[in-house]
Amino acid sequence: MSRRPVSETEASTERRTKRTRITPVPAGRRLPSDERVGQIVAAAIDYFAEVGLEGNTRDLAQRIGITQPLLYKYFPSKEDLVDAVYGELFVNRWRAEWNHWLGDPATDPGWNLADRLFDFYSSYAAYVFRYDWSRLFMFNLLADRDAKSAHDFMQLVQDRIIDKICEGVRATHGLPPPAHVPLTDREREIAWALHGGLFYLTARRDIYDLTLHAEPDDILRAAIDRFLAGVPSALSKAIG
Amino acid sequence: MSRRPVSETEASTERRTKRTRITPVPAGRRLPSDERVGQIVAAAIDYFAEVGLEGNTRDLAQRIGITQPLLYKYFPSKEDLVDAVYGELFVNRWRAEWNHWLGDPATDPGWNLADRLFDFYSSYAAYVFRYDWSRLFMFNLLADRDAKSAHDFMQLVQDRIIDKICEGVRATHGLPPPAHVPLTDREREIAWALHGGLFYLTARRDIYDLTLHAEPDDILRAAIDRFLAGVPSALSKAIG
DNA sequence: ATGCTAAGTTATCAACTGATAAATAAGGAG
DNA sequence: CTCCTTATTTATCAGTTGATAACTTAGCAT
Numbered sequence: 001m002s003r004r005p006v007s008e009t010e011a012s013t014e015r016r017t018k019r020t021r022i023t024p025v026p027a028g029r030r031l032p033s034d035e036r037v038g039q040i041v042a043a044a045i046d047y048f049a050e051v052g053l054e055g056n057t058r059d060l061a062q063r064i065g066i067t068q069p070l071l072y073k074y075f076p077s078k079e080d081l082v083d084a085v086y087g088e089l090f091v092n093r094w095r096a097e098w099n100h101w102l103g104d105p106a107t108d109p110g111w112n113l114a115d116r117l118f119d120f121y122s123s124y125a126a127y128v129f130r131y132d133w134s135r136l137f138m139f140n141l142l143a144d145r146d147a148k149s150a151h152d153f154m155q156l157v158q159d160r161i162i163d164k165i166c167e168g169v170r171a172t173h174g175l176p177p178p179a180h181v182p183l184t185d186r187e188r189e190i191a192w193a194l195h196g197g198l199f200y201l202t203a204r205r206d207i208y209d210l211t212l213h214a215e216p217d218d219i220l221r222a223a224i225d226r227f228l229a230g231v232p233s234a235l236s237k238a239i240g
Numbered sequence: 241m242s243r244r245p246v247s248e249t250e251a252s253t254e255r256r257t258k259r260t261r262i263t264p265v266p267a268g269r270r271l272p273s274d275e276r277v278g279q280i281v282a283a284a285i286d287y288f289a290e291v292g293l294e295g296n297t298r299d300l301a302q303r304i305g306i307t308q309p310l311l312y313k314y315f316p317s318k319e320d321l322v323d324a325v326y327g328e329l330f331v332n333r334w335r336a337e338w339n340h341w342l343g344d345p346a347t348d349p350g351w352n353l354a355d356r357l358f359d360f361y362s363s364y365a366a367y368v369f370r371y372d373w374s375r376l377f378m379f380n381l382l383a384d385r386d387a388k389s390a391h392d393f394m395q396l397v398q399d400r401i402i403d404k405i406c407e408g409v410r411a412t413h414g415l416p417p418p419a420h421v422p423l424t425d426r427e428r429e430i431a432w433a434l435h436g437g438l439f440y441l442t443a444r445r446d447i448y449d450l451t452l453h454a455e456p457d458d459i460l461r462a463a464i465d466r467f468l469a470g471v472p473s474a475l476s477k478a479i480g
Numbered sequence: 481a482t483g484c485t486a487a488g489t490t491a492t493c494a495a496c497t498g499a500t501a502a503a504t505a506a507g508g509a510g
Numbered sequence: 511c512t513c514c515t516t517a518t519t520t521a522t523c524a525g526t527t528g529a530t531a532a533c534t535t536a537g538c539a540t
Contacts, residue, residue, distance in 0.1 A: 030486090067489055068529095077529080193466065222474055273517080
């Protein structure tokens, strides 16, 4: 409950002490626009992740410690703010190094597929499969279909993750690379099952609010083991 | 999201057309209360599944072809209506025969675990893993944490499905039944992975709005195959 | 200092939403 | 047909929300 109106005595004391604020709260301070924008987006991620996209601008402003109309100085509408939130989450959170980790397995033969997958998903979980992300991801998916591009994002996941995993599986089993023989949908289905299972794991923790009954690393390792164990039979049916 | 003032003419036109029923429902027709309640709940499932729980009561009423205050004759508040929706979906949609299908494997030895799982999830998908259900399930999970139903429902899933699957796995591998040796959390984790993967499959179709690249039955069969293939190694680690 | 630019606030609007009370009318019972 | 129960509508309120305009003031440049 940080009240915006400053009390009479507080204000006068402040004026006497030159311009230096005694209050350690930076809330009253003015910020350069880019800094304020960053602060607003960060707070919006937290807020909308918690309450959903129908959360109101007044509560959000109060959390930041500013007045509600100030939001409209930086974002023409609430929708624009929400777009900024998703831009930050869905675009900026991809780490460049992941491209290499899931990339061509031949570049580092000593690094096998199981370890690659473990390393990738460990890191991916730390950056992406998180409370704010997974909740806002779901909110986005469930929102109006015309509004935002959940479709685009899933395509991004398929390009960057699913197809790369398939490529690794091909290489591990001595099969021709996707560049020579295109990936089939049934192959992708196998990788989607792994990815989906791991997302579901996060969802159970962050959305379903259930306690996981083992260490995340152990669960991850086990999931990858099951995936790799199930690959050969699935692969024979998928490729024939 | 845009809530800008509507022009005079625009508003008046809108309001005037309110009288004309878009829905060809016989105007003035009265229904007995129980029938009307059923109609409202059914429409509410459709409506809230489509637009989310923040959908308003006026639009819902218009879809049914009744006035908004009439909803309040049968449901004291919107929350009560939403509760009725979830009661219908989460409680009434459970088929009694499923208890037998996933029950004690000894009752019908000729019916192996793979087929039992296939039959169950085929049926379960037809009744539960559907558009309206999966979307409302997610809306519920994402809603206020204090809302009880999500947690209760997940417990129900664990009792009725997860633990039964584990029981079947135990029996198939000649291990003692849960009644003698209690299930471990790590065992449940394996079954959750199967269940989660299949839910994710539905979610991809109904929520993510993606096309599945194979026949549902084939995908289901493949998922169960992978699950059963991965069980032994996972089991050895889980039980040791 | 002085003044200008932009950050921030106050006040307020108009539409929307859940909910209530009073009026109306359908349709079965007698 | 008349009456009476109750399903249904009309009218309306009070609180909420996105958004705008006008005013205020911090802080840098000159």
